[in-house]
Amino acid sequence: MTSNQAEFENKQLDINSLPRFTEVEFYRLDHKYLIKLNIRTGIGALVILGALIVGYFLMIEFKILILWSAILFLPIFLWLFYRNFELQKRNGYALRERDIIFKRGFLHEKITIVPFNRVQHVSARKDLLDKFLGISSLAIFSAGGSASDITISGLLSRNAEALKEAISKRVSSNG
Known part of the structure; x- marks a missing residue:
């Protein structure tokens, strides 16, 4: 056995003595970030809403499908706005x-x-x-x-x- 092998140690660490990153106080992101997220979500909502309106008047044979799409559209975007709030709060x-x-x-x-x-x-x-x-x-x-x-x-x-x-x-x- 060489001297390097004799000096090598690999002791087990006590997990309870390790520092906990969960105990760190996190700084929250600025409230203006929520404004940015909501502006981006709002622009996306307006684009999709505009496309649905145009589609409703131009594609007469698909009116019922477009109406159902609009009905599904609202809860999805309400969810996205809620998600933005939660992201700003938790990040x-x-x-x-x-x-x-x-x-x-x-x-x-x-x-x-x-x-x-x-x-x-x-x-x-x-x-x-x-x-x-x-x-x-x-x-x-x-x-x-x-x-x-x-x-x-x-x-x-x-x-x-x-x-x-x-x-x-x-x-x-x-x-």
Whole structure:
């Protein structure tokens, strides 16, 4: 047996002593994010409603089908508006000493934890609606992928920049 093999240890950890990410206080997304989600849902609803109205008057042989589609249309979009509210209420993020946590989802909750020593870069971005509402999205990229590991939408622009700066400092101090 070599000296390296003699020094190797792999002790079992006590699960009860591990830190619990569920005990972390998550920061909620800004209420303007709910406005953005509802605007997008509303635009989609108007487009579909417009198509149903045009179809009703142009396709006479399908009037009953179009009427049933309109009847089904209402509860679906009411559900989407409710979902938007729940997403804004439940999504959140937390910054810890060594990682960032992002919690998202309503019916299916997903929690992603990215350690700072795995982060390659961070970017803040805004689409047209974000600029109008004064919010931003923060994308955090880690090693090994071209897509972001975490995209936190619905941050006030100043908070997105502050988070970007804080994460960048932690990443550079780890590297």
